[in-house]
Amino acid sequence: DATGLVVSFGEMLIDFVPTVSGVSLAEAPGFLKAPGGAPANVAIAVARLGGRCAFLGKLGDDEFGRMLAAILRDNGVDDSGVTFDAGARTALAFVTLRADGEREFMFYRNPSADMLLTEAELNLDLIRKAKVFHYGSISLITEPCRSAHLKAMEVAKEAGALLSYDPNLRLPLWPSAAEAREQILSIWDAADIIKVSDVELEFLTGTDSVEDEVAMRLWRPSLKLLLVTLGDKGCKYYTKEFHGSVESFTVKQVDTTGAGDAFVGALLGKIIEDQSALQDEKKLRELLRFANACGAITTTKKGAIPSLPNLSEAMQLMER
Numbered sequence: 001d002a003t004g005l006v007v008s009f010g011e012m013l014i015d016f017v018p019t020v021s022g023v024s025l026a027e028a029p030g031f032l033k034a035p036g037g038a039p040a041n042v043a044i045a046v047a048r049l050g051g052r053c054a055f056l057g058k059l060g061d062d063e064f065g066r067m068l069a070a071i072l073r074d075n076g077v078d079d080s081g082v083t084f085d086a087g088a089r090t091a092l093a094f095v096t097l098r099a100d101g102e103r104e105f106m107f108y109r110n111p112s113a114d115m116l117l118t119e120a121e122l123n124l125d126l127i128r129k130a131k132v133f134h135y136g137s138i139s140l141i142t143e144p145c146r147s148a149h150l151k152a153m154e155v156a157k158e159a160g161a162l163l164s165y166d167p168n169l170r171l172p173l174w175p176s177a178a179e180a181r182e183q184i185l186s187i188w189d190a191a192d193i194i195k196v197s198d199v200e201l202e203f204l205t206g207t208d209s210v211e212d213e214v215a216m217r218l219w220r221p222s223l224k225l226l227l228v229t230l231g232d233k234g235c236k237y238y239t240k241e242f243h244g245s246v247e248s249f250t251v252k253q254v255d256t257t258g259a260g261d262a263f264v265g266a267l268l269g270k271i272i273e274d275q276s277a278l279q280d281e282k283k284l285r286e287l288l289r290f291a292n293a294c295g296a297i298t299t300t301k302k303g304a305i306p307s308l309p310n311l312s313e314a315m316q317l318m319e320r
């Protein structure tokens with residue numbers, strides 16, 4: 001296909017976010033429903049910016065699952081890869097940023113529908129249409145979804161898609177930190193494009209520095225592009241031929257949830273139109289400026305999906 005398609009694989013769930021910030025989960029007077037799940041956020045980010053995107057994953061055959069599927073469709077995301085589990089429920093997460101600055105999580109996943117996606121349920125025709133196949137790590141934690149994830153990667157690669165990986169560490173979901181690190185790095189070599197945050201870079205390399213030599217420990221000859229996001233400081237990029245950094249935009253930050261997903265969505269939506277930025281530093285820097293703008297806008301409003309920008313919002317910030 002001339003315009004290309006991003007297929008984003010993984011979990012979609014509902015985050016319950018306290019109506020009041022800076023409280024523990026037990027102290028929260030009430031919660032707001034916020035649709036989330038990094039791979040779903042990325043899919044919606046691509047579509048909202050005008051790119052073609054499909055989401056591949058499993059939801060519960062319950063009201064939350066149907067609500068999430070409707071959110072995908074309403075945002076222009078192809079949901080033909082979504083399946084519904086008759087028995088298990090849609091995943092739920094309770095998330096708060098406490099007054100001490102620590103994030104507190106509680107999950108309903110015992111197991112949730114997303115964890116029960118099987119290889120047999122994968123829409124292989126859809127995967128084969130992908131120009132970019134994007135995924136995270138949460139779907140690697142348990143079977144049968146783990147096997148489905150690995151199979152989907154294999155099929156996408158065979159069909160000639162670029163593989164894009166955002167490990168999106170959610171440490172409380174893993175049995176241990178050591179296992180998280182091992183599993184995340186076990187699929188490192190398959191990817192063409194990897195985006196990590198500075199926090200993930202530290203976690204994966206075991207140092208508290210974002211120096212180039214630390215990032216280079218995560219470099220592989222099979223990679224085409226490694227990105228490290230640095231919050232309000234923008235991002236760093238590494239390819240075989242060149243590396244550097246691109247500053248972000250000054251905005252009034254309200255809630256950073258989804259900024260990384262907006263950044264990835266902006267990047268992938270452009271890559272399916274034109275892959276030459278992977279070899280051309282000037283083009284790549286322009287693209288990353290756009291991705292930074294999309295990340296920055298996402299921090300100016302509460303929640304992930306409600307704050308993902310459309311193209312005109314992104315253009316406005318870039319021209320300011």
Ligand code: ADP
Pocket residue numbers: 196197198228229230231232233234235248249250251253256257258259260261263291292293294295296297299
């Ligand atoms: P993640 O959500 O994965 O932790 P970051 O918080 O680093 O990722 O944000 C992703 C991108 O969004 C950054 O690289 C940057 O371009 C942009 N961004 C995030 N926070 C801000 C901010 N406060 N001001 C401007 N840009 C931001």
